[in-house]
Amino acid sequence: MIPSPASSGNPHLLRLPNWLGDFILALPSVHLYQGWLNRRAPLLVVGPPALAPLAPLLLPEIEFIPAPSSPFSLHSIFKNRHVSSATLFPNSLRAALETLPAPYRAGFSRPLRDYLLTENRPRRTTPYGYVHVADQYLGLLEDLGLPKGKAELPLPPTLPKPQDAPAQPYLAIFPGAAYGPAKRWDPTSFASVIRDLQKSHSLQPILLGGPADIEACRAVAQSLGSPITDLSGKTSTLELAHWIAHAHLTLCHDSGPMHLAAYLRKPAVAIFGSTEPAWTGPLGTSVTVVRHKVSCSPCFLKACPIDHRCLTRLTPEEVLTACEQRLNQK
Numbered sequence: 070m071i072p073s074p075a076s077s078g079n080p081h082l083l084r085l086p087n088w089l090g091d092f093i094l095a096l097p098s099v100h101l102y103q104g105w106l107n108r109r110a111p112l113l114v115v116g117p118p119a120l121a122p123l124a125p126l127l128l129p130e131i132e133f134i135p136a137p138s139s140p141f142s143l144h145s146i147f148k149n150r151h152v153s154s155a156t157l158f159p160n161s162l163r164a165a166l167e168t169l170p171a172p173y174r175a176g177f178s179r180p181l182r183d184y185l186l187t188e189n190r191p192r193r194t195t196p197y198g199y200v201h202v203a204d205q206y207l208g209l210l211e212d213l214g215l216p217k218g219k220a221e222l223p224l225p226p227t228l229p230k231p232q233d234a235p236a237q238p239y240l241a242i243f244p245g246a247a248y249g250p251a252k253r254w255d256p257t258s259f260a261s262v263i264r265d266l267q268k269s270h271s272l273q274p275i276l277l278g279g280p281a282d283i284e285a286c287r288a289v290a291q292s293l294g295s296p297i298t299d300l301s302g303k304t305s306t307l308e309l310a311h312w313i314a315h316a317h318l319t320l321c322h323d324s325g326p327m328h329l330a331a332y333l334r335k336p337a338v339a340i341f342g343s344t345e346p347a348w349t350g351p352l353g354t355s356v357t358v359v360r361h362k363v364s365c366s367p368c369f370l371k372a373c374p375i376d377h378r379c380l381t382r383l384t385p386e387e388v389l390t391a392c393e394q395r396l397n398q399k
């Protein structure tokens with residue numbers, strides 16, 4: 070069981086996942102843990118350096134420590150700060166190595182690292198379907214002695230509008246998906262939906278994404294065949310959040326931006342391909358999920374070994390209908 074903070078007052082540490090989406094799905098657990106500590110001990114959160122710019126937005130009043138490139142470089146923090154407890158959400162061996170100096174180390178049971186932890190628990194499962202990732206994190210904390218929590222995202226702060234944002238309503242489009250091509254919809258289909266939303270709602274389209282999404286954005290711009298603002302690779306992750314916060318609608322895949330929109334309570338339509346909404350779907354009610362369920366879905370593969378039917382059978386009309394419905398709910 071996670072040691073009670075009353076005994077020492079030394080910091081507790083949570084190691085969060087490296088993907089932005091999973092990081093956001095862990096936020097209900099972070100806030101449950103912080104509430105349980107009730108200021109009796111500080112909570113330190115370790116996560117990927119790439120998400121450091123987002124930490125003040127996602128984890129206000131919580132100290133965020135970017136994970137160093139070597140897992141052993143974190144050891145000095147444990148020694149200098151006398152960290153008493155480390156709980157790990159990633160399955161990785163690396164996360165277990167990072168936290169070795171903590172007297173108490175707990176996480177999900179994994180065959181190759183269980184011997185490095187002082188306590189491990191199996192991931193929650195059910196014979197009837199999937200246990201959502203957010204509930205798995207909460208379930209781990211509950212199994213380690215914390216109270217039962219709810220998969221509800223904390224309220225976000227209000228974000229200012231990006232300086233370059235247009236005066237007219239805009240559509241934020243994220244055609245990339247860092248996970249792999251199995252999650253990505255066809256650029257010509259994106260272009261078709263963009264054209265229709267330009268006509269029906271006068272939405273100015275803005276292409277967005279990180280450096281890895283530049284190609285996907287360029288493909289959509291080429292398919293559109295008319296000028297479009299493309300900011301892919303030109304914004305920080307925090308700036309992406311600002312763009313989502315002021316978009317009339319966000320159109321994306323099952324990706325970090327989808328979870329950011331859910332966190333910000335902003336309207337979005339998210340396209341699912343090889344993955345499963347019951348497992349990693351957005352929390353809350355602001356994001357509409359669209360998918361074409363096929364017998365091989367979900368496969369959770371990064372690249373499709375067959376004909377990508379889960380996404381090629383999803384028509385622009387279906388996605389447009391979801392966008393129209395989401396816009397009409399505003």
Ligand code: SF4
Binds near residue numbers: 342365374375
């Ligand atoms: S195997 Fe099926 S679910 Fe997986 S990417 Fe291909 S079509 Fe989609």
